[in-house]
Amino acid sequence: MLKNKIYTLFTLIFTAALLVTACGGNADNEAIIQTSVAETVAAQASTEPPVTDTPAITLVPSRTPFASPTLGTPIPLVSPTTGPSTGKVECAKASLEDETVVDGKIFKPGAEFTKTWYITNTSTCVWDTTYKIVFWSGDILGGGYVYQLPQVTGPGQTVPISLVLTAPTDPGKYRSEWKLQTPDNINFGVGVYQAAFYTEIEVANLTTTTAIAYDIVDASLVITREPKYGCQPANMIYRANVTITTNGPFEFRYQIVQQDGNSAYKKYVEMKEAGEYTDSEHVWKLGRAASQNSNRWMQLVITEPFYREYPQVPFDFYCP
Secondary structure (H helix, E strand, C coil): CHHHHHHHHHHHHHHHHHHHHHHCCCHHHHHHHHHHHHHHHHHHHHHCCCCCCCCCCCCCCCCCCCCCCCCCCCCCCCECCCECCCCCHHHCCEEEEEECCCCCEEECCCCEEEEEEEEEECCCCCECCCCEEEEEEECCCCCCCEEECCCCECCCCEEEEEEEEECCCCCEEEEEEEEEECCCCCEECECCCCECEEEEEEECCCCCCCHHHCCEEEEEEEEEEECCCCCCCCEEEEEEEEEEEECCCEEEEEEEEECCCCCCEEEEEEECCCEEEEECCCEEEEECCCCCEEEEEEEEEEEECCCEECCCEEEEECCC
């Protein structure tokens, strides 16, 4: 469009110049020509709309936004006390009723022995043989790490758990701890604290072991009243219940000493192997006329092959 306008303008000027030349080039003619050119240009400007040059638009490519990261599916945390969400925690309840092989028993190096725990199912579930006995801590004593529960055990029933173990060859004291495990891998022990059930043994040093190496590892005296409440017409009986545990074959003597000076009750005991000795023969009888107070006591004393006193056990006597 602009080029056309320029071309037309030059054509008019050139034509006008020719006219001037032909007419002799006087001033009047030049004025006439200039006026004509101006009128022509004005006429074109009035008939054609103005053209505005619009700069070309450069498109800036838009930036593709980063995709939001895909979050993974959260993995549910497994509590060490409750186990997986599908676990039956209510089944993991037990109590220890009794056991064999007294703690502290002395064995020769490499000796094989069988340890048995009597464990009661205190839950509301039936334990089947998919339940396991698992090694928990200490020394495995030559056993396996996992055993199947030996029999189906219902609520309130007691299952004997027996493991064949082997004493180490090195002298010293050893402890082996175990727990139960549900089919969905919840480990549990016995009692309210879920404690491991265990065995403790001592391996003898054969170069120094003599008869005196065996010992009394535990002793207790418990006093019971007969009747527990009320008063009989004649006498109330206070019975001394003695329990003495040895860690091997052992001979010893003991006596019961009373607060009133009576110490006539004496016994001799020969243990053929490690175990518990119990005795409930000794009694102290008190009649209704006896002084009533809480000053009385009885005491267990080992007299041979060494002298060892155990704490005095007090008891009350009131009989209105």
